[in-house]
Amino acid sequence: MTPTTYRFGRFHLQPQTRQLLVDGQPARLGARAFDLLLALVERRERMVPRGELFQLVWPGRVVEDQNLKVQVVALRKLLGEAIIQTVPGRGYRFAAEVDDGGTTTIAPPPAPTPPPSAAAPTNLGAALGTLFGREGDLAALHGLLAGERLVTLCGAGGIGKTRLARRVARERFDHHPDGVWLVELAPLADGALVAATTARALGFAPTAERSSAEGLARSLAAFRLLIVLDNCEHLIDAAAALAEALLAHAPQVKLLATSQVALHLPGEQVYRLGALALPAPGDGADSAAVDLFVSRVRAADARFALTSAHHDAVVDICRHLDGLPLALELAAARVPTLGVQGVRERLGERLRLLTGGARGAPSRQQTLRDALQWSHALLGPDEQAVLRRLGVFAGSFGLGAAQQVCADAQIDAWAVLDHLAALVDKSLVLTEPGEPPRYRLLESTRALALEELQRCGELGLCRKAHAHATAGLMHQAYETQPKMAGLAWIAQWLCETDNLREAMAWSLGAQGDMRVAAELFSSAGAFWHLSGWIGEGVAHYRALQPRIDPAWPAELRARIALAVARLSAFYGIDPGEGARAAREAVGLLRESGNPQRLYTALYFLIPLAERVSSFDEIEPALAEMRALERPDWPPALRLQGRWAQARQLPRQGRSLEYRDAFVREVQLCSAMGDDRSAWLAAHSVALAELQLGRPNDAVQVLAGVAAQIRSRGMQRQFVYQIAMLATARIVAGDAQAAGADLHEAVALLRGEGALWWLGDSLGRVAARRGDFDAAARLQGWAMARTAERGDRRGPVMQAESERLAAELAPRLDAERLRTLQAEGALLDDAAVAALALGAAPMEPPSRRVP
Structure with missing residues (x-):
């Protein structure tokens, strides 16, 4: 009879519920890792060959040996290295003893013993210094x-x-x-x-x-x-x-x-052995890597102290050096001469910068280059070729992309797989657990790889291959996006962010390829939007825009236009330009016979047409969407039709129906597990509550959404929900409670160049603290930004504008108001942020940079 639970140490493995409990709490364990653990536990009396494990964990499938290794690594990180033992070349064995008492016979780590006496038999020499983070x-x-x-x-x-x-x-x-x-x-x-x-x-x-x-x-x-x-x-x-x-x-x-x-x-x-721990976001400088770096700097200069003046630079150095102790020590040795900021600025030349190791260090560790060359020299010629070609990848990469970039006439795709596995085994390539697994180089190893590519004359060819491989991945992402919930889709593709940036930079550069740049940009429209990097997508479009070739295929031009419309719908590009792009996409997609993409293009055209007051386009677009839609389309796609229709209700004076429609959408999306759409639908519910004069209800809705967003660390992707929460609190008369939300929203919107979105809400904050001159300046700024964008305020922001005007009218005479508004029109975003948050002197503002 199969036990209902297997107990070993702190762990309870429950086959029936497919759970692993650690100290009574469910552990996060993927399905493959669970199957592997169960297979090993059930066969704990013997070594289980790899082939048998493949059949148990991946029945009926042909998978690579690396998949098994990645799952073993994941289990060892959770259970401890000793519980799953490797039998090299054969398989694995579960080494813990399982019994009803829940005890394990793996020897516990003994307490460290005191240093030996002078007579102890050893040649270890004197004890070394502090060991950080180990x-x-x-x-x-x-x-x-x-x-x-x-x-x-x-x-x-x-x-x-x-x-x-x-x-x-x-x-x-x-x-x-x-x-x-x-x-x-x-x-x-x-x-x-x-x-x-x-x-x-x-x-x-x-x-x-x-x-x-x-x-x-x-x-x-x-x-x-x-x-x-x-x-x-x-x-x-x-x-x-x-x-x-x-x-x-x-x-x-x-x-x-x-x-x-x-x-x-x-x-x-x-x-x-991994690198030293790096500071987690928001944890300041608390990490082993920073401790080692600071310790080594102090050894060279006893006056050094880590202060707020160079805190960020120290953290940045540690991150760029991947927490690699040798690199950190060599960098620290440069600080007395260059200063912390000087070292940080020269990390791009790290192989020249990081020299001059400790006097007693081995010759191979006197410089970072020496250490890397020592490892490189141990590789065979084909392994060296694969390693240097991997240097074009930024961040992590998948096996397929690596094969596409590294293979040539002498090294086929299967050989690349073998050499990649060897590089992992030799600690030159790191694996990142997942399904499928991903790989990456330490940044210092990557620097040497790129040097070797340049020396061998392969850099341009490999950068081109990398751009083509990334374009292929982005096209896969483009094709799957309408079929998946937003958060699930971006979770799958966010790992390609650095490679997309690298590929865009090369393809838009002097040695690049505009057609590849167009393929990348057009396929990545949803990526820029859903990842929260809208400003970055816009910057790439501006670089590509003057070089778009009308002779390119209609399908490619349609994708480019649709990407522009998407970025505009989410405030990255002015609505007039966005509406023109949406119309172009609609025309091209009608000709190409792609009904689902045409449906999406119409979905983006409708709000853009409304923002530029082109209301006569809206009903025909809605009718065309209704005619196109099919019941077998993915739910994430058909949602667009319902939302486009419901969003017309406020314009018809039917705000309560608008609210009720989106309350239903919140429930429907939540039931489908589509959290992103549920949050956006809740945003619409809050807008309706504000239009109905119920700001406290809007705050309640948005506060719940913001809590979920923050719990997942997704404020950048959902900054407009944070900003709307701040606005709702201001409308509700609680400017003090709005403070934290407003500070966060201002910082994030400035980073995207979208601070204008908060409009007159910023002026109302100044007015609430009694600073009416600042409020008038901020009103002038909001009016100027709305006019230059050719945008139309929505009902909520229009109401905010009217409230601000009503607050200023009895307190400032007309001439004074016009003067302050004119000054405000010249403000740049930095001055606006300072003025709105109460951190700026009430002097004539700096002129806005055109």
């Missing part, structure tokens, strides 16, 4: 060494493997009576010398017997030792042979190896 890694390695004989600490060059291994070794003297010994392999160039070098490190006189791996191992049969084999990667076969011999013939010897690549021996436990 407490969890230390505990994990102690736990592994307590129960395993061979542990390999893997990671990229400069990640801190040697320092961590030395610390672990120093804390384990009490467990190894015959000593803890460090064997430094980095200086060796000949694998034949590994055994003899190890013998000398252990203090043995050189003999012919001890110059062979097996001979040395047999001579250590009675010893209780911990041997640290440091920097195995360049002599991996010889290091593996020695380790294998020691495991076979020296039963009381334990091994801790450091390497960029695993030894791939039976019984080996691999522990992958």
Whole structure:
């Protein structure tokens, strides 16, 4: 009978409910990871071959070995490295003991032991300085060494493997009576010398017997030792042979190896060391990476203190260097000469900047370039080719795109897959868990890859291939967008943000390709909008606009026009220009026979026509949408028809019906799991409440929406809902409560160049605090921005304008009011923000930059 729950340590695995509880709380675990864990637990009495796991977890499908590895990594991060053991070349084994008591027999990490006495048998030398941010890694390695004989600490060059291994070794003297010994392999160039070098490190006189791996191992049969084999990667076969011999013939010897690549021996436990933790958004400078950087700067200049003046620059340096300890130490050494800001500004030339390592550091770590070249030199020619070509990717990338960019006549797509797996194994490419998995280079590795591309004359070709690959991905995104709820769609494609930016920059550049730029921009219209990067999309359009070729296919020109209309509908482009683009898209799509895209183009035309007072276009567009719509279309698409129709109700004096219609839409969208549409529908409900004179009800609706938006960290994507909440609070007469919302909205809207959207609400804030001169200036600014955009105020903002005018009329004479309004028309966004938020002196404003 199958148990209802499997218990091991803090974990309860429940097959019937498909849940994993950690300390009684459900863990976030993907479906594939759950299936894999269940398969291993149910077969815990034996090693489960990879082929069997593929059939259990991905039945009837052909999948790559990397998919399995990614799921194992995800489980180890949750459960701990020791619970799932790798049997190299064969499969995996569940190593925890499952019983009714819920206990596990994996050895717990022992408490660190005191430093050894002067007589302790070791060659480790003096203790090193503070180890930043490695407490969890230390505990994990102690736990592994307590129960395993061979542990390999893997990671990229400069990640801190040697320092961590030395610390672990120093804390384990009490467990190894015959000593803890460090064997430094980095200086060796000949694998034949590994055994003899190890013998000398252990203090043995050189003999012919001890110059062979097996001979040395047999001579250590009675010893209780911990041997640290440091920097195995360049002599991996010889290091593996020695380790294998020691495991076979020296039963009381334990091994801790450091390497960029695993030894791939039976019984080996691999522990992958990541970079130091970086500050989380909003956490200030609280992180191990920042602590290390500041510590090293202070070592070079005792006067240095981390202050608000250079706080952001320090965090930025740590982020750009990916928390890589070697890079952080080298950067810190430059601060006394260049200053923090000077280092930050020169990170684009990091391979030249980051030189001058510590006097006692190995030669391969005297500069960042030396460390990277050491790793690069260990690769075969084809692996080097794949690594350098991956340098054109920004951020993370998928397997398909990597194959498209890296393959050539000599290296086919399957070979790229093999080489990519090898680069992951050698710690030069990182994997990001997911389904499917994604990959990325550390920024420093990427810098070397781009240099190598330039040296080999492949940079232009690879940038072109990258742009084409990204255009293909964006077209896939364009095709799937109407079929998916907005948040689910953007969650799938947001990972391509950096690659899209990189591809757009190349294709719009001097060596680029305008047709590729057009493909990218036109397919990414929904991406710019749904990701919240509307201003960025507009900037790309402005660069592309003068170079649009009328000879391009009608389908491409229709996509460009539809993208422009979408950006305009969400306030990125003036409504007059947006309406013209929407009309162009409608005309081209009628000819192409794409009813769903035509339906969407009409949906965007309607509000744009209303904003430019072209009301005679609205009813024909609605009628055409009704004629086009089919019941088998995706729900996310058919929603457009209902919303376009309902939004005409306020213009007909039917605000209550408008409210009720969108209350139903909130319920419908919530039931479908379409949170984005539910939030937008709630925004319309709040607009109706304001039009009905019920601002407190509007605040209640929007406050609930804003709480959900903030809980997901999506304020940038939904800034207009935050801004409308501030406006509703102002209308309700609670300017004080509006303060936090207003500050947030002003900052976000300024970043998108859309501060004008708040209009006269900003003036009303100034009026509420009794600053009527500032209110009049802000009124003049709002009037000027509305006029220059050719826009038409909606009912809520028109009512705000009228309220502000009514507040100013009895307090300022007509001439004074006109003077202040004229001054306000010249304000730039920075001055407006300061004036609205009460942070600016009441002096004549700076002139607005045209």
